[in-house]
Amino acid sequence: MSLLEKLENRTATVGVVGLGYVGLSLAIEFARAGYKIIGIDINDEKVAKLNAGRSYVMDVPSDVVSKLVAEGRLVASSDYSQIANMDSISICVPTPLRSKSKDPDLSYILDAVSKIRKHLHAGQLVVLESTTFPGTTTEVIQPILEESGLSVGKDFYLAFSPERVDPGNVQFQTRNIPKVVGGVTEDCTRHARTLYGNCLDRVVGVSSTDVAEMVKLLENTFRSVNIGLVNEFALLCNSLGIDVWEVIDAASTKPFGFMPFYPGPGLGGHCIPVDPLYLSWKAKVNGFHPRLIDVAVQVNQDMPQHIVRKVREALKPLKKDLKGSKILVIGVAYKRDTDDVRESPALEIIHLLDQEGAKVEFSDPFVRFLQSNGSRLSSRTLSEKELAEADCVLVVTDHTSVDYELVARHAPVVIDTRNALKDFSGENIHRL
Ligand SMILES: NC(=O)c1ccc[n+]([C@@H]2O[C@H](COP(=O)([O-])OP(=O)(O)OC[C@H]3O[C@@H](n4cnc5c(N)ncnc54)[C@H](O)[C@@H]3O)[C@@H](O)[C@H]2O)c1
Numbered sequence: 001m002s003l004l005e006k007l008e009n010r011t012a013t014v015g016v017v018g019l020g021y022v023g024l025s026l027a028i029e030f031a032r033a034g035y036k037i038i039g040i041d042i043n044d045e046k047v048a049k050l051n052a053g054r055s056y057v058m059d060v061p062s063d064v065v066s067k068l069v070a071e072g073r074l075v076a077s078s079d080y081s082q083i084a085n086m087d088s089i090s091i092c093v094p095t096p097l098r099s100k101s102k103d104p105d106l107s108y109i110l111d112a113v114s115k116i117r118k119h120l121h122a123g124q125l126v127v128l129e130s131t132t133f134p135g136t137t138t139e140v141i142q143p144i145l146e147e148s149g150l151s152v153g154k155d156f157y158l159a160f161s162p163e164r165v166d167p168g169n170v171q172f173q174t175r176n177i178p179k180v181v182g183g184v185t186e187d188c189t190r191h192a193r194t195l196y197g198n199c200l201d202r203v204v205g206v207s208s209t210d211v212a213e214m215v216k217l218l219e220n221t222f223r224s225v226n227i228g229l230v231n232e233f234a235l236l237c238n239s240l241g242i243d244v245w246e247v248i249d250a251a252s253t254k255p256f257g258f259m260p261f262y263p264g265p266g267l268g269g270h271c272i273p274v275d276p277l278y279l280s281w282k283a284k285v286n287g288f289h290p291r292l293i294d295v296a297v298q299v300n301q302d303m304p305q306h307i308v309r310k311v312r313e314a315l316k317p318l319k320k321d322l323k324g325s326k327i328l329v330i331g332v333a334y335k336r337d338t339d340d341v342r343e344s345p346a347l348e349i350i351h352l353l354d355q356e357g358a359k360v361e362f363s364d365p366f367v368r369f370l371q372s373n374g375s376r377l378s379s380r381t382l383s384e385k386e387l388a389e390a391d392c393v394l395v396v397t398d399h400t401s402v403d404y405e406l407v408a409r410h411a412p413v414v415i416d417t418r419n420a421l422k423d424f425s426g427e428n429i430h431r432l
Pocket of ligand 1: 018019020021022023040092095108111112129164167271
């Protein structure tokens, strides 16, 4: 039976490499569609949890995992020789930035692809899902896979399909988010479209892997630039004594040509702070110097310093300095109602406050512990006493389950970076 037939009639064994937020959610959708799934991850703890039927991703319930594992439709492993048993392989490993240079760090992709190459055989489909700069699939991955002696489009198929999952979003999840797919050849696109089309509500084919890679970067750079614009508006409104939130709400009544974005304490997560830098890096390598993208990155990166300045100013009337003041940070996850602290602006803000000699505590219903400047902080339970004892309360993430009325009533000073206290007023409340 050809690969296309196996993909069409769901007898193909589908592999997912990298079982994190993206990979595990995708593996579940493949399994739900009837494919047998083999997942590979280098993290033995995750592999053991999955094989025991337990999920470690908030949007994936453990009972879904345990049912699939019990039925033998989902198996996790750290053994790359399993690649030989797969008909298709979707790669969902991290694509961070290098810590010093802030250049793209493709080491996880390179590691995964080199290991895949060792077990690659004719009649397989490989799809890269990790967000990366245009050219990665054909300039980086294809040559490595072809070292096997197999040719793309002839012996095996290669495509790029950007992941668009939005953790914590209850309306749009992996299955009902349209999936963009671009193959190296038309045949590659056809194979990838067949697999994803059997699992997800809608697949959008594009003409090349470069286009598919660029689609994701446009989407996330669009967010970065618009958030940068609105952050600049917030600073401008601050200097003019205008409430930026009221401005945005009123502008949002325009039924066309305007889409609201909201200011905040800085960008967080794996995507928006990272992806524009992948694009900017590639552009510069090719001699194009993007301006708007880099300025937006800078404006967004400066927000934590701005927040710390606001805390300092708010303490002044109380004749207090940052040094020695007790600051209670509410919400440290990078976004509302999730437990993900990766790249969270709260980490940078806590670090800056710490450097200034403030005594920082945090409260987050989703995050129990936080590593900061070598010490481990535990989440505090919000209470009247806890709030009243703080010199300043700083709302960084607006989790919906937090009792903001309690905060508004008992915190001596609140800096609200998310407009979470919009229903309350008082001289103690300072908005971004
Ligand atoms: N999290 C999101 O909301 C999101 C959304 C869209 C796109 N993305 C992109 O998807 C990709 C994956 O992101 P994520 O959030 O799932 O990351 P993650 O860190 O949650 O998961 C990645 C997994 O890959 C594993 N891994 C690392 N190297 C490996 C290797 N060589 N072989 C096998 N497994 C390996 C890690 O152990 C981890 O479990 C990134 O490129 C990210 O930018 C993420």
